[in-house]
Amino acid sequence: MNGIDFSLDEGETRAIVGESGCGKSVTAYSIMRLIASPGEIVGGEIIFAGTDLLRLTEEEMRRMRGNRISMIFQEPMTSLNPVLSVGNQVAEGLRLHRRLSRGEARAAAVEILGQVGIASPERRFDDYPHQMSGGMRQRVMIAMSLACRPQMLIADEPTTALDVTIQAQILELIDRLKEENRMGLILITHDLGVVAERSHKTAIMYAGKIVEYAPTLELFNNPLHPYTEGLLNSLPQNSRPGEPLKTIPGFVPNLIEQLPGCGFCDRCPVKCWECRESLPEMKEVGTGHMVRCWKFR
Amino acid sequence: MNDVIIETSALRKYFPVKSGPFGKKLLLKAVDGVDLHIKRGETLGLAGESGCGKSTVGKLLMGLIPPSAGVVNFRGRALYGMGKEERSAFRKDVQMIFQDPFSSLNPRMRVGEIIGEPFAIHGLAAGARRREKVIELMAKIGLAEEHYYRYPHEFSGGQRQRIGIARALAVSPQLLIADEPVSALDLSIQAQIINLLMELKQEYRLSFLFITHDMSVIRHLSDRIAIMYLGKIVETGSRADVLDRFLHPYTEALLSAVPHPAPYASKQRIILRGDLPSPLNPPSGCPFHTRCPYAEQICRSEPPPLKEHEPDHLAACHFSTKLFR
Numbered sequence: 001m002n003g004i005d006f007s008l009d010e011g012e013t014r015a016i017v018g019e020s021g022c023g024k025s026v027t028a029y030s031i032m033r034l035i036a037s038p039g040e041i042v043g044g045e046i047i048f049a050g051t052d053l054l055r056l057t058e059e060e061m062r063r064m065r066g067n068r069i070s071m072i073f074q075e076p077m078t079s080l081n082p083v084l085s086v087g088n089q090v091a092e093g094l095r096l097h098r099r100l101s102r103g104e105a106r107a108a109a110v111e112i113l114g115q116v117g118i119a120s121p122e123r124r125f126d127d128y129p130h131q132m133s134g135g136m137r138q139r140v141m142i143a144m145s146l147a148c149r150p151q152m153l154i155a156d157e158p159t160t161a162l163d164v165t166i167q168a169q170i171l172e173l174i175d176r177l178k179e180e181n182r183m184g185l186i187l188i189t190h191d192l193g194v195v196a197e198r199s200h201k202t203a204i205m206y207a208g209k210i211v212e213y214a215p216t217l218e219l220f221n222n223p224l225h226p227y228t229e230g231l232l233n234s235l236p237q238n239s240r241p242g243e244p245l246k247t248i249p250g251f252v253p254n255l256i257e258q259l260p261g262c263g264f265c266d267r268c269p270v271k272c273w274e275c276r277e278s279l280p281e282m283k284e285v286g287t288g289h290m291v292r293c294w295k296f297r
Numbered sequence: 298m299n300d301v302i303i304e305t306s307a308l309r310k311y312f313p314v315k316s317g318p319f320g321k322k323l324l325l326k327a328v329d330g331v332d333l334h335i336k337r338g339e340t341l342g343l344a345g346e347s348g349c350g351k352s353t354v355g356k357l358l359m360g361l362i363p364p365s366a367g368v369v370n371f372r373g374r375a376l377y378g379m380g381k382e383e384r385s386a387f388r389k390d391v392q393m394i395f396q397d398p399f400s401s402l403n404p405r406m407r408v409g410e411i412i413g414e415p416f417a418i419h420g421l422a423a424g425a426r427r428r429e430k431v432i433e434l435m436a437k438i439g440l441a442e443e444h445y446y447r448y449p450h451e452f453s454g455g456q457r458q459r460i461g462i463a464r465a466l467a468v469s470p471q472l473l474i475a476d477e478p479v480s481a482l483d484l485s486i487q488a489q490i491i492n493l494l495m496e497l498k499q500e501y502r503l504s505f506l507f508i509t510h511d512m513s514v515i516r517h518l519s520d521r522i523a524i525m526y527l528g529k530i531v532e533t534g535s536r537a538d539v540l541d542r543f544l545h546p547y548t549e550a551l552l553s554a555v556p557h558p559a560p561y562a563s564k565q566r567i568i569l570r571g572d573l574p575s576p577l578n579p580p581s582g583c584p585f586h587t588r589c590p591y592a593e594q595i596c597r598s599e600p601p602p603l604k605e606h607e608p609d610h611l612a613a614c615h616f617s618t619k620l621f622r
Contacts (some may be wrong), residue, residue: 003382019483108465131571163346163510163586165569168554172568190484219557234488236517241536244495245488245517251453252483 004214006203006210010151013178013185015195015216016207020253022135024188025074027205028154031186032059032071049151067097070145072174076137080129086140087113088211103129112143116173135166142170146177152184171198172184196220201288204228207253207263210282214289223293226268262294270295301373302472302504303391304334305360306369323577327353330529332603335472340498342519342529342536342550344396344512348573350528351508353424355476358506359393360384371472389419392465396477402449408435408460409445411518415467434463439494455486459493466497478510503612512555516540523549527576527584528558530603535608544612544621547585583615591620 006027008014018024029035031046033053046053048069053061065071073079081089090112091105100108106125112120116139129137138158145153153239155174157169175198178185195202195215203213204225213226223229230248232238239245250267262268265275272294274280281292283297304471310328310337315321335341335455345351356362358369360376371387379387392415395401397401402411402421413431422430425509432442438459449457465473475494491514498505507518516536523533524547532545543549553567569588576613580587588594595615603613614620 019485050309135572163573164512164554165550166572167344167556168566171568172566184582191556192484192558196558197556227588231485232558234485236488236491236513240518242495244492247488247492248485249489251455251486264560 006213008152008183008184011178012201013187013199015187015189015194015199015202016210017189017202019190019193019250021252022205024139024205025156028071028188031063031154034071036229048128050054051072066093066145066150067148068150069152070148070150071136072141072145072153072158074160075142076134076161077129079141082129085126086126086132086137087121087127090140090143090147093144097148109143109147112147115138115168115177116140116143116146118143134170136161138162138166138170141172142177143171143195146181149181152186153178154186156187156188157190158187160189160191166293167194171219180235190255192232204231208250209263209279209292210290211264211292212290214286214291218286218289219254222286222289224285224289224296225264225293226270226295227264230267230269262292300337301391302337302371304370305333305354305358306332306368308354308357310350310357310362310368311365312464312615314382319476325577326579327576328357328364328529329579331525331528331530333523333530333533335504336473337504338498338502340507340518342515342522342540343525344508344515344522345507345525345563346509346573348508348576349525350576352476353524354525355393355474355506355508356442359391359474359580360380385419389415389468390471392468392470392473392601394458394461394465394473394475394478395479397563398454398461399481402413402462407446407448408440408452411449411460412467415464419468421457421468426577428433430461430467434467437497453486454482457570458490460484462490462493462497466501469501470503472504472506474506477510478507479514484504487514490602493571494518512540512552524551527574527579529613530611531545531585532556533603533611534607534612538607538610542610542621544588544606545585545614546591546620548612549621550588550590562620583613591616 016024016027016243027124030041035041041054076258085108090109094105094108110121110125113124118124118136118139158174159170162170171194189195198217200221202216203210204227212228233246234248236245249268253263260278261276262279265271274294280292280294282292284290285296306326308331312325312327314323314325329353332357343351343354363377375527385471398495409431413427416430432445435444442460482490497503509515514552517534521535522539523530524539526547532539532543532548539548540552550567550569557599569592571588574587582598583601585594586592601615603611606617
């Protein structure tokens, strides 16, 4: 991940879209300061409600996480503690951050489990993760992350592991809770369909960099970066059944051999002479429409 | 019925499952009475959510697991009555492409050996001639000759899926069973593989069983579609019939749940309540009644038969006509 500029206001949704390995999850982990060694944040700042998260001590950051900033992880199967009942996992944050007593935390956790659509939450409180289905576990994850009413929620592929009918339930739930809590939401996904329907602004990432950032409607109607354009064109929905799909040739580069130029240049149909030499800056082309490509200068 | 390449009738597969250390034996009805057929040169898309039994159908058609009841007929011959030689010919004529391009290739074999192995197994080509054929296949699926001596770990997911496809094509099969062949791939790579499969289908006049949960992929590839729910087919018909003129509330909900990549395309979304019921303890009557927004009393008690409502368009719902026509 490399040189990300991004902003989010209260009550808004931002999406980060990209393919596997493009650095979108790393962006989220950086905001949460959860980068595992040997990874390191080597520069930049993350301003949350006026404070630079990168300057906080580990202790201060811990008070932030799960409290004012929260995260939903991709894998509901592996992100829960298998030897702790789901209710206690939800209550843990409340006892820690809100200093609630055991009984109060239990009551609050039951209420939240009910809000995220778990039937008979008092009874399910003492269940363990393995007793629940994938959709249920993802609800528990959401309940955990929302227990302390955070101001900002980061959802990293919250529905990728789930079936479409369950995905629709979960996305609707996140939307509703976002409205109720006036929460800012960062949605990380590879699914352009999920993005199109619920984010105000969308960033497209490729090879560790944001290559385009625009209001979602504008991005879909008027994609400027050749990668965004190729991605949208390659959707089966944008071809007639049975016709060949429009493809982006080549494959996703690995980030270890980083070249000086634009990461997309090997697959790009346009290719200017500078592409291989140096990386273009993000440039504002329309109102709020930023793009990183030598086509626009 | 000459042009039907494979068909099943009343196909069932039950797995015995023990619940708890002293629990009684239960039957998991993964596939519960499935009738389907694929004609020569046709692509049948089999769709449904995880756990609905679609992969088990694929395995039954491949002959990888024996059915608990019912028959699979391949070109009019019962799969479980074939002699040794016929069986071996069947194994050549029907090939499979797997979902996970990482675990379905032997990490200790070179690409050339992986693609060449079917030639060896069926005694079709050896030595220099085998190598020549392998390289020809590699060119067809977009790999260079220099890749012959590489190992699978040196390739990306999309390239590995190409290797799996080449291996399946090596023995000129008539039917390809593809179980979620593109779901593990990145979006920009998915389109490449879908195109490759469509080209190869034309070139080799292949029949396809395409198993997936992705409704946009299935719309793109299939001639006919079957929708499965809890081990049963709930609707089947031509692509246009099933996707645009559906007759089952589950099909409707499944299609409505797919997010559309068009911003704020406001549409009325049907949100199904609840989870897929456990196949160990399926609901009485219609299997879908616990989540169906239109369920009535009869749905809880009477299982609806899979009925032909229009020519070649079947649905298993008591209220198909009332709801959708």
